[in-house]
Protein backbone atom coordinates (compact mmCIF):
# COMPACT_ATOMS: atom_id res chain seq x y z
CA UNK A 338 0.00 0.00 0.00
CA UNK A 339 1.29 3.46 -0.90
CA UNK A 340 2.34 5.70 1.96
CA UNK A 341 -0.23 8.28 2.98
CA UNK A 342 0.61 11.76 1.75
CA UNK A 343 0.59 14.52 4.34
CA UNK A 344 0.78 18.30 4.25
CA UNK A 345 3.69 19.64 6.30
CA UNK A 346 3.26 23.35 7.04
CA UNK A 347 6.09 25.12 8.82
CA UNK A 348 5.54 27.71 11.52
CA UNK A 349 7.56 29.29 14.27
CA UNK A 350 6.47 26.31 16.38
CA UNK A 351 8.08 23.81 14.03
CA UNK A 352 6.88 21.47 11.29
CA UNK A 353 3.44 19.92 11.50
CA UNK A 354 2.19 16.84 9.67
CA UNK A 355 -1.43 17.21 8.65
CA UNK A 356 -3.56 14.48 7.08
CA UNK A 357 -5.81 17.03 5.39
CA UNK A 358 -7.60 14.40 3.28
CA UNK A 359 -9.01 12.87 6.47
CA UNK A 360 -10.86 16.13 7.19
CA UNK A 361 -13.00 15.75 4.07
CA UNK A 362 -16.77 15.19 4.41
CA UNK A 363 -17.46 16.35 0.86
CA UNK A 364 -15.30 15.92 -2.21
CA UNK A 365 -15.20 18.26 -5.20
CA UNK A 366 -15.98 16.72 -8.57
CA UNK A 367 -15.50 18.63 -11.84
CA UNK A 368 -18.27 18.42 -14.41
CA UNK A 369 -16.18 18.47 -17.57
CA UNK A 370 -19.18 19.45 -19.68
CA UNK A 371 -19.35 22.80 -17.84
CA UNK A 372 -15.61 23.40 -17.24
CA UNK A 373 -14.12 26.06 -19.52
CA UNK A 374 -10.55 25.33 -18.34
CA UNK A 375 -9.94 28.78 -16.90
CA UNK A 376 -7.76 27.52 -14.04
CA UNK A 377 -9.35 29.67 -11.33
CA UNK A 378 -10.00 26.62 -9.13
CA UNK A 379 -6.32 25.69 -9.24
CA UNK A 380 -5.38 29.21 -8.16
CA UNK A 381 -7.63 29.15 -5.11
CA UNK A 382 -6.98 25.65 -3.76
CA UNK A 383 -5.10 26.11 -0.47
CA UNK A 384 -3.43 22.69 -0.58
CA UNK A 385 -2.57 22.46 -4.30
CA UNK A 386 -4.94 19.55 -4.93
CA UNK A 387 -5.89 20.68 -8.43
CA UNK A 388 -3.53 19.92 -11.27
CA UNK A 389 -3.43 20.75 -14.97
CA UNK A 390 -2.69 17.88 -17.30
CA UNK A 391 -2.93 18.14 -21.06
CA UNK A 392 -4.83 21.43 -20.77
CA UNK A 393 -7.48 19.86 -18.50
CA UNK A 394 -7.96 20.43 -14.79
CA UNK A 395 -8.21 17.51 -12.41
CA UNK A 396 -8.70 17.22 -8.68
CA UNK A 397 -6.41 14.91 -6.79
CA UNK A 398 -7.57 13.70 -3.42
CA UNK A 399 -4.36 13.00 -1.49
CA UNK A 400 -4.48 16.43 0.16
CA UNK A 401 -7.95 17.81 -0.67
CA UNK A 402 -9.64 18.78 2.60
CA UNK A 403 -13.09 19.36 1.11
CA UNK A 404 -13.19 23.06 1.92
CA UNK A 405 -15.26 23.87 -1.18
CA UNK A 406 -13.28 26.98 -2.12
CA UNK A 407 -12.78 25.68 -5.66
CA UNK A 408 -16.53 25.12 -6.09
CA UNK A 409 -17.30 28.55 -4.64
CA UNK A 410 -14.89 30.34 -6.96
CA UNK A 411 -15.62 28.43 -10.18
CA UNK A 412 -17.29 30.94 -12.54
CA UNK A 413 -19.20 28.18 -14.34
CA UNK A 414 -20.42 26.25 -11.29
CA UNK A 415 -18.63 23.27 -12.76
CA UNK A 416 -17.55 21.80 -9.42
CA UNK A 417 -20.04 19.87 -7.31
CA UNK A 418 -19.32 18.99 -3.70
CA UNK A 419 -20.38 15.36 -3.32
CA UNK A 420 -20.79 13.54 0.03
CA UNK A 421 -17.60 11.65 0.76
CA UNK A 422 -19.33 8.69 2.39
CA UNK A 423 -22.44 8.31 0.25
CA UNK A 424 -25.54 10.42 -0.28
CA UNK A 425 -26.73 12.06 2.91
CA UNK A 426 -24.33 10.15 5.12
CA UNK A 427 -21.78 11.77 7.33
CA UNK A 428 -19.69 9.72 9.75
CA UNK A 429 -20.08 10.50 13.43
CA UNK A 430 -17.20 12.66 14.61
CA UNK A 431 -14.41 10.38 15.77
CA UNK A 432 -16.16 7.33 14.33
CA UNK A 433 -15.73 5.32 11.12
Ligand code: SF4
Pocket residue numbers: 367371372373374375376377378379394410411412413414415416
Ligand atom coordinates in the same frame (compact mmCIF):
# COMPACT_ATOMS: atom_id res chain seq x y z
S1 SF4 B 1 -12.69 27.13 -12.13
FE1 SF4 B 1 -14.35 25.87 -12.97
S2 SF4 B 1 -14.36 26.32 -15.16
FE2 SF4 B 1 -12.38 27.02 -14.36
S3 SF4 B 1 -10.96 25.25 -14.61
FE3 SF4 B 1 -11.87 25.08 -12.57
S4 SF4 B 1 -13.65 23.74 -12.84
FE4 SF4 B 1 -13.09 24.51 -14.87
Ligand code: SF4
Pocket residue numbers: 365381382383384385386387396400401402403404405406407408
Ligand atom coordinates in the same frame (compact mmCIF):
# COMPACT_ATOMS: atom_id res chain seq x y z
S1 SF4 C 1 -12.27 21.39 -1.87
FE1 SF4 C 1 -10.69 22.80 -1.12
S2 SF4 C 1 -8.90 21.52 -0.82
FE2 SF4 C 1 -10.29 20.35 -2.14
S3 SF4 C 1 -9.66 20.83 -4.23
FE3 SF4 C 1 -11.28 22.29 -3.67
S4 SF4 C 1 -10.17 24.09 -2.88
FE4 SF4 C 1 -8.73 22.36 -2.88
